[in-house]
Amino acid sequence: MIKLFKIRGGVHPQDRKQLSANQAIENLPLPPLLHIPLQQHIGAPAEPLVRRGETVLKGALLARSQGAISAPVHAPTSGRIMGIGGFPAHHPSGLSVRTITLQPDGNDAWVDHLDPVADPFTLQPDDIARRVAEAGIVGMGGATFPAAVKLNLRNRYALHTLVINGAECEPYLTCDDRLMREQPDEVLDGVLILARGLGVERILFAIENNKPEAFAAMNSAAHAYSQVEVVGLPTRYPMGSEKHLVQTLTGRETPARGLTADIGIVVQNVATALAVHEALRHARPLISRVMTVSGGAIRQPRNIHVPLGTPLSSLIDFCGGFKQKPARLISGGPMMGQPVPSIRVPVVKGSNGLLALTEEEVRLRSEMPCIRCASCVHACPCGLLPLDMAAQIRVGSLDASVNLGLLDCIACGSCAYACPSHIPLVHYFNYAKGELAARQRAQHKQNETKRLIIIRKARMEALKQAKHEMMMKRKRELATAKQRNTETPSTEVGA
Amino acid sequence: MIYAIFVIAALGAVMGTLLGIAAKYLAVAGNPLAGEIEALLPGSQCGQCGYPGCAPAAAAMAKGEAPVTLCPPGGRGLVAALAEKLGVNVDLCDVEEKQPLVAFVHEHLCVGCTKCFKRCPTDAILGGPKQIHAIFPDACTGCEKCFEVCPTECIEMRPMQATLQTWYWPEPARAA
Numbered sequence: 001m002i003k004l005f006k007i008r009g010g011v012h013p014q015d016r017k018q019l020s021a022n023q024a025i026e027n028l029p030l031p032p033l034l035h036i037p038l039q040q041h042i043g044a045p046a047e048p049l050v051r052r053g054e055t056v057l058k059g060a061l062l063a064r065s066q067g068a069i070s071a072p073v074h075a076p077t078s079g080r081i082m083g084i085g086g087f088p089a090h091h092p093s094g095l096s097v098r099t100i101t102l103q104p105d106g107n108d109a110w111v112d113h114l115d116p117v118a119d120p121f122t123l124q125p126d127d128i129a130r131r132v133a134e135a136g137i138v139g140m141g142g143a144t145f146p147a148a149v150k151l152n153l154r155n156r157y158a159l160h161t162l163v164i165n166g167a168e169c170e171p172y173l174t175c176d177d178r179l180m181r182e183q184p185d186e187v188l189d190g191v192l193i194l195a196r197g198l199g200v201e202r203i204l205f206a207i208e209n210n211k212p213e214a215f216a217a218m219n220s221a222a223h224a225y226s227q228v229e230v231v232g233l234p235t236r237y238p239m240g241s242e243k244h245l246v247q248t249l250t251g252r253e254t255p256a257r258g259l260t261a262d263i264g265i266v267v268q269n270v271a272t273a274l275a276v277h278e279a280l281r282h283a284r285p286l287i288s289r290v291m292t293v294s295g296g297a298i299r300q301p302r303n304i305h306v307p308l309g310t311p312l313s314s315l316i317d318f319c320g321g322f323k324q325k326p327a328r329l330i331s332g333g334p335m336m337g338q339p340v341p342s343i344r345v346p347v348v349k350g351s352n353g354l355l356a357l358t359e360e361e362v363r364l365r366s367e368m369p370c371i372r373c374a375s376c377v378h379a380c381p382c383g384l385l386p387l388d389m390a391a392q393i394r395v396g397s398l399d400a401s402v403n404l405g406l407l408d409c410i411a412c413g414s415c416a417y418a419c420p421s422h423i424p425l426v427h428y429f430n431y432a433k434g435e436l437a438a439r440q441r442a443q444h445k446q447n448e449t450k451r452l453i454i455i456r457k458a459r460m461e462a463l464k465q466a467k468h469e470m471m472m473k474r475k476r477e478l479a480t481a482k483q484r485n486t487e488t489p490s491t492e493v494g495a
Numbered sequence: 496m497i498y499a500i501f502v503i504a505a506l507g508a509v510m511g512t513l514l515g516i517a518a519k520y521l522a523v524a525g526n527p528l529a530g531e532i533e534a535l536l537p538g539s540q541c542g543q544c545g546y547p548g549c550a551p552a553a554a555a556m557a558k559g560e561a562p563v564t565l566c567p568p569g570g571r572g573l574v575a576a577l578a579e580k581l582g583v584n585v586d587l588c589d590v591e592e593k594q595p596l597v598a599f600v601h602e603h604l605c606v607g608c609t610k611c612f613k614r615c616p617t618d619a620i621l622g623g624p625k626q627i628h629a630i631f632p633d634a635c636t637g638c639e640k641c642f643e644v645c646p647t648e649c650i651e652m653r654p655m656q657a658t659l660q661t662w663y664w665p666e667p668a669r670a671a
Contacts, residue, residue, distance in 0.1 A: 091662075431666050434664060442572055449636050452616075456616065
């Protein structure tokens, strides 16, 4: 048993996991239409390879990845492509993104050219990373960062430990818990493949102590592997934050705005490990995921295995609909999750939960003045001063809030949870981060504009110069021609 | 008394001479502030401020003849940067954040006259004679030069569409 270290701050929300924790994972029947967005990950959107009217088989490549940080998209089932166009995104803005609409044919027939690896441990790390990239696997804890890019960190950093994040510290969510209970061997196999892909020897499998069944299942599965250590973590939010998880396990703090790779550690999620197992052992791309549908307004909370692209409304119907009108629909957990613009939006690679919360659960109260009680300071796991940051943002001094550490904020929501005045602190921080990024983009555009103007000026000058030279040349030619004309007769005369 | 007068007079004479020499040898042609301000401005020479280009606008601002809020395409960020540079106080809340506009060509109206194409200061318009023109929104500064010259009025100034990458939460409503 390794020694654990204390992290600062954090909160203890009621975990409400009992609503769905004992529901075994069920397969969702295929919905009539799947809407598969081309952007389900951080980075560049995928480029579609199929056309309207085409029929595709399950697991076929629909869109290829574009650029260094991107991920391909595959067909979640066999069927016909109904179109490629804008569809509301699984995003609080409700903006439309390019989406492939697929009508399942009901056969659910796999593509026939799958080539699974008999023994992934004979593969080179580069091959593992390539296969993970080709399978379109992204971080499935919600961050959706392409997993292969994370595996390739081994080229730039000296890595020594892989941490598997089974903390699932968000209340309500139980999908990782169920995966660990029901498929411990598959999850562990994925973990070992990831470790092979990273070239690390040591694996720490971290599970919060509020999931004893998952801990027991993983512990017995990992018994045969001396390099894997399953660690029970104290239950506290935000234990599942990458940086805080690493600090709890190793006592080492990730540098500000750095990566955990800076201290030799890579963190991957349980569901990502399972996706890697599927991709390497069965050559199945990432086309489905397990989601928790829960909340006080859901009739029957469940853990569901869902094809990507399924409209959220199908999940709600599968769970028996609403008991009462939900006060808020949230994608993800209640602490960091984002409101869902409509139940038409599809399930994406990063969706780990859908919560329909009632009025009492949301506890929406009107904002009151800050009384400087410093509850948020005690709750902040990053050691920041949320009250001062928010005050600076409120008066428009974004730079002052950056000096107070705005960019180190992980938006975990602990401060807003602890605030007795119900100040939407995280909302202020998200706004400020977005505004700063927008200013940076504007600055970048301005620099590019200047560059374009200079290039254009130079081109115009060159054109003018060329025209002028052409004119001079003409003139010279005319002059010489005239001269010759006047000269020729005289020579004739002379002869 | 006499002594004090003598000292002060001598000091004044010496310092005056020094200043005179310095003024001659360390003289700076023009106002360097104007150049620094110009570097901050967008540089698209759009003329929306009322000056013929960014350089004259910067010169006017450096002389204190123009307010720091004169540049509509620069937005609130530019006003803050200029206010800091010039050491003036501006209430940023009063600065209207103009939605950045970019030009859009309605293809069914474009006749391919290349008038807009020739005027675009940032080469944001793609096209040729008798060919339908198109605009790269990323390079367009919204200076409206093309908008003014189009003979068929096929150019529309549209607000820049937010994407998933650029969208962010709006400012939370202030508590009463």
